Amino acid sequence: MTRCVTIIGLGPGDDQQITPAASQALASATDVVGYITYVGRVAPRPGLTLHASDNRVEAERACQALDLAAAGGNVVIVSSGDPGVFAMAAAVLEVLEADPERWVDVDVSVLPGITAMLAAAARVGAPLGHDFCVINLSDNLKPWAVIEKRLKLAAEADFAMAFYNPRSKARPKGFEKTLQILNRSCGDNRLVIFARAVFTKQEQIKVVPLSAATADMADMHTVVLVGSSQTRLLSHKNRTFVYTPRAYED
C-alpha cells in the first residue's frame, strides 16, 4: 500500500527527453492517469492500469488519481512537458486544498520535465538565453484583459516571451490580438519562432520577423517564442539559429 501520487512530465514528445526519474516512476506505477494523448505514450504492461481522460477535465482527473492513491495505488499522473508549467501539478494541489480530509493519507510529489519552450529554444539555438517571460494565451481560466496587460508590460520590459496554448478552434482570435499588441510595441524585425510538435517526426519550426507573423501559423501544438530587442539570427551550415546574447546593450 503505497498511497502516492507522482505528477510527472513526459517532455516534448521524444522518449530521449524523458528523465530517468520520470521513467522510474512509470516503471513502479500501478495506475497511470492523464489526458488520452499523453497516456497513449505510456507502454502497457501487466500490473499497470491506464486511465485516459479527455481534455479540459483536469480537476476530475486529479480527484480520480488521488482516489486511486487513497485506495492503495502507486499512481502517476502524466503531463507533457513539465507538469508544473500550465499542466497537472497545479490542478492536483487545487483539488487537494479543496478537500484535504479526503486524501489525508496520500503522498503527493512532482517531478520536473522538459517543458515545450525549452525544447523549442534548444532546437533553434538560445532565444531564451537572457531574461524572458512565459504566458499562457488561453483565456479559459483568466480574463483576456490580464493577458493583454501582461503582454504590454512584457514588451515594455523587453523580455523575450514564450507563449503556450496560443490558438485553438475555440479561441481563434486571441493570438491575432496578441500579434497586434506586439506589432504596436516591438519593431517589425522582432523575431518570432513557431515551434510545432518539437522532438517528434512532425516537428515544424518557422522563424519569421514579426511583420510576417500571422495567426494561422500557430495551433494548439505550437509553442511561440518571441525574441527581445536583442535577439539575433545566425546562419551557419544551412541552419538558422536564433539566440539572445548574454549581454544587454541599451
Added chain:
Amino acid sequence: MTRCVTIIGLGPGDDQQITPAASQALASATDVVGYITYVGRVAPRPGLTLHASDNRVEAERACQALDLAAAGGNVVIVSSGDPGVFAMAAAVLEVLEADPERWVDVDVSVLPGITAMLAAAARVGAPLGHDFCVINLSDNLKPWAVIEKRLKLAAEADFAMAFYNPRSKARPKGFEKTLQILNRSCGDNRLVIFARAVFTKQEQIKVVPLSAATADMADMHTVVLVGSSQTRLLSHKNRTFVYTPRAYED
C-alpha cells in the same frame, strides 16, 4: 571525423534528472568542455578527454570547444540545468557569429535540460503553474537599471518570478535591492521560495513571506522563486506546498 559541438544541460544535480539524449551525447563524446564543477559530474573513461575551465570564461570555453570540433572532435559542452537558460548555448552562438569562417565545418546543436527553476518548482509543488518571468539578477553583463525596470514591470504584471544568480560575493547588494523593490510593489504576504542545491544531498528549501525574506538567504547556488498575488501555501502530510492556481481571479 565528426566535427560537432553539442551543448547539453546536466540538470539540477541529480543524475536521475539528466535526459537520455544528454547522456547519449556524453557517451559518444571525444571531449567534454565546461566549468570545472560541471565537468566534475562527468565520469572519466578511455577515449574521453575532460577540459575543465574556470568560471567567467564562457567565450574562451566556447572557442576551445569549437576549435576541438574543427580538429575532428565530437565535443560536448556541459552546463548545469538547461544550456539555453543563462548558460553556455548563447555564449557559443555569440562566439560563432563573431568569427564564422573559423568554424565553417562544425555542426552545432543544443539539447534541453531540467533548468533550476523547474526543479525548484517541482520540489515545492507548482509555484510556476501560471504566467511567470525569469530574470538573471547578475549585473555583470547588463546595467542594473535594466534589472530594476524589469522587476517593477514584472510586479505590475503580477507575474510569478524566478531569479537566477541572485547574489554572489562580488555582488552583495543586488538581491537586497531586489527585495526592496518587491517590498514596495507586492504585499508582505507574497510568498518567496529559496531553493538551494535542489536534487542534491545538500538541498535546502525555505518558504517565507516577503516580509521575512532577507538577502542572506540566497547565494550563487540558490534559485529564488517569488509567487504572484494568487500563489498559495498548502500544508499536507507534514509538507509545505506552494502553488499558483491555474485560474486568475481579479
